[in-house]
Amino acid sequence: MLHLFCVGVVLASNFRRSLLQNELVRIFAPYTQLLDFDPQQTPYFYTFGRPIDDDAVFVLDLYAKGEEPAAGQPLVKTVRLPAGGSNWFGDRQRYFQLARLLALYADPENENDDITSEIARSVGARIMRESASGRAVLRVVRRDTQPPPTVPLAAGFPEDAPTDRAYDTVIYEADVWLDEDGAQVQRRSSAAEVAPRQNTQRTSGTAAPGTNSAQP
């Protein structure tokens, strides 16, 4: 009975919470989080059609020397994450989730440099270790979706090529390098300068029917 009450409370509080629900979730956390009865990190809505729900990927340009700026040395290689894998078993989804998380906190409305820097530092360090590189330029590139069938495309977005570069936006860009203190990160520019946030879909010629910009 107590178990089901705990589960019921955390499931009912999955996306938004009242003060009371927040307190209860906090009290139950040692039990419900430990046994994963509280799936609060998991978006069971899959998408709300917002730009932050679109696919995002990591693109890392790798350079040999950590102590020299990227502009002053030749590119060793470019790594895209995910690379390969299947869309049926979740292996690619993990990369999309992490890239979306970084993109979310790079967004001016939710901007949190501590979170974006931590992810960029950790991802950059791992990929540099894998390829014996000393420096990387890490980018999170979002692929905007085409609008729904009855909504015309905005100018510049090809109808028959939804993977065209016009649909890609760099959401976050940072230099990551290794020195004697470990991995360091320096963001290149703010998200506002890189990609102005759009309330409606960037690819839409008009707003989608029923679209309400006041999203939770």
Add this chain to the structure above:
Amino acid sequence: MTTTSDGYFSDVTAAVGRGWNRFWFTPADPLQAALLRIAVGLLAIVHLVSLSQDLGRWYSREALLSPDAVKKLLAEGGETANYHYSYLGNFTDADIRYVHWAAIAAAAAFTLGLVTPISGALTAAALLAYVHRVPQVAGHLEPVLVFLVLYLVVANSGARLSLDRRLFGRRQQPGGELPSTSIAANVGLRLIQVHLAMFYAMMALTKLYGDAWWDGNAIWYLVARTHSRPVDFSWLRGWGRSGALLINFWTHAIVYYELAFAVLIWNRWARPLMLALGLIVWASLVVATGYLLFGLAMLLASAAFLPREFFAPVRQPQLSSPR
């Protein structure tokens, strides 16, 4: 008046008590739980094997998100990292495959019904270790898979179709008789049923926070994601209004089904319809999202609602299951 209200409350209390006892404590055949154990165990094995690709890159000490980075991200989100314990962060890229294969072995033992309570607990612990190592990228499947494994341990699912029964059963039950009905089997299946109904309600209510599920375009935004979609449905855009109507219907059907499931699954007349519709709804969601294992897990959990007649071909005539 007092006498009337006293009678009312005593009647209600007695009726609720009888219903409660019948719901939870009617002995049931462990066969249904045993069949579920095999299916859930196989699903756990497939899930764990699917994690093998990029295992070190995601879960080792030097992973894409280091244990320290995970703690910092959890702290930034206001969570207490202590509730996300995982042993995986202690292993290097080279060593982690050994504990990974140990996890798969535990899931295989659970599937076969070998020391089922222990192998089930170990399987759940292993699944949780992957979730807690990097909760930021945990999938939709794990919260369902973990509760299924735990409840099937409670349900004494090793009592039938198991190595436990083959190796130890005859000693415990002279003559090799089939195990009798048990309250534990009923409690385990009931826990799955109640948890699943609440889970459906959560999924439906979460969707109702966003406009895309109200205006009928959510499925479009899923199938239009060119990196992550498993099947290309973007040709629906060429259908214009007809394509829009089809997308709207698809989107609404999913939300209405999830909303209805939590309530109608308890009605004996609606239950077969809800279970049959589930096959269509989950097949459509899997091709839109690619969450194949999650869809299978939800269908397997729904099998806890199947009537006892469904298992007639393998059931002994004297046994019963919860209705």
